[in-house]
Amino acid sequence: MSWKELEAGAVVKGGTSSSYVVSGWRVKRPVIDEAKCTNCLICWIYCPEPAIVRHQEGKVTIDYDHCKGCGICETECPPKAISMVREP
């Protein structure tokens, strides 16, 4: 594409990462132990991807299509409800 046709400042329509599946990047996947989870949402704040999903009833689950397996949620979860488990 010619430089004349590109949108100056590299501006693109938002929301592109929601259509981008990153599950192939993972070596380990975070698994939430529902019995330990207090729904504090710390993981939701820290997760760098749109991978922690908050449900109406308050539950927290992981959207594995958008989880890159960085393990930040495991480190930050106060009651240690998340463990990183090796992908098969």
Next chain:
Amino acid sequence: MSLQPLRVAALQGDEAVAEAVRQSGVDVVAAYPITPQTIIVEKLAEYAAKGNLGGEFVSVESEHSALSACVGASLTGARVFTATSSQGLAYMHEMLYNVSGMRLPVVMAVANRALSAPLVLNADHSDMMGSRDSGWIQVYAENVEEMYDRTIQLFKLCEDPRVLLPAALNFEGFILSHDKERVRLLDDEPVRRFLERPRPRHRLDPADPFTFGAMATPETYYEFRMQQSEAMETALHVFDEVERGFEGISGRRYGAVDAYNTDDADVVMVINGSAAGTMRAAARGLNAAGENVGVLSIKLFRPFPLEQVVSHLSRARAVVAMDRSMSPGAPSGPVSEDVKAALQATKPVMSVVYGIGGRDLSTEDGKKIFGMAKEGSLSGSRSVMYGVKV
């Protein structure tokens, strides 16, 4: 257009910039104090505290955060200003490229100061020259009134939809930042009308989300940078339009370069910043005594006014380029290199380093340098370190 009556005030350079920022109807100021720019931030904070600043003053914990806050604010379509100096500009370095790459019309005042170590508070151009290639428009002011005028002009230039680039207004720390001079202030209303706000094409809006400065690849990155380069070229012409428009409300116009006796001179000195005036005084003194020397002050350093520089130097018999920054290991400093590139070896360019770390350059020094140029003691492709103690 009839000119408004002018308010005359005695202002320090930093105060004049702050007043221009207030009058420019800035929406967000995010800045961190650093000597010798502090008065600007203090003044703007004072305006904000008294309710005289139309916009928000954001206190931040560092220069990196200051410019980051400017990015966020500018993305919403706000008019944004910041100010820094020396180490502060160095700390902003990473963000400088984000601002220009996202094509955000942020205006920044840089009170030029040498860099540590050793720690020094005084002026040279090493701070801005170190960020020379960051894609910012760069103007060097010569006096306090010009600092005031350029601040207003730069908002107009940067926000022009054909340009959309950030700009740095440079002025030497203490020499200009703290110097109190006579300034003919404009009224608020003509400034407001001059700075009509163009609508940004895209802005940060949760209802209509966009990604700004998205990731590029080797297939597209070069083209995005090419756009910046072209915008700089365009800015050269828009700069002229802005100056003409500003002349309409102020009666003042400076040009991208200021030429004194450059036609047919034996020696023309090329210089930027406050020392240009001192060198013109030196040249006038010499010319009154029968010499024939000139001074070319480069006010707009980026985009470089190539054609004007070439045309003003075309008849000079000898050229001396003056750098107020060190470029260790290089043949000569950035001003000299540009002048050499512009002249394409059509004539020899002598290169002089001066004023490092706030070392004064007097009219007597100027006369000496003209003399050295004439007698040939400046020749050689490496810079002569003028005034260094040996």
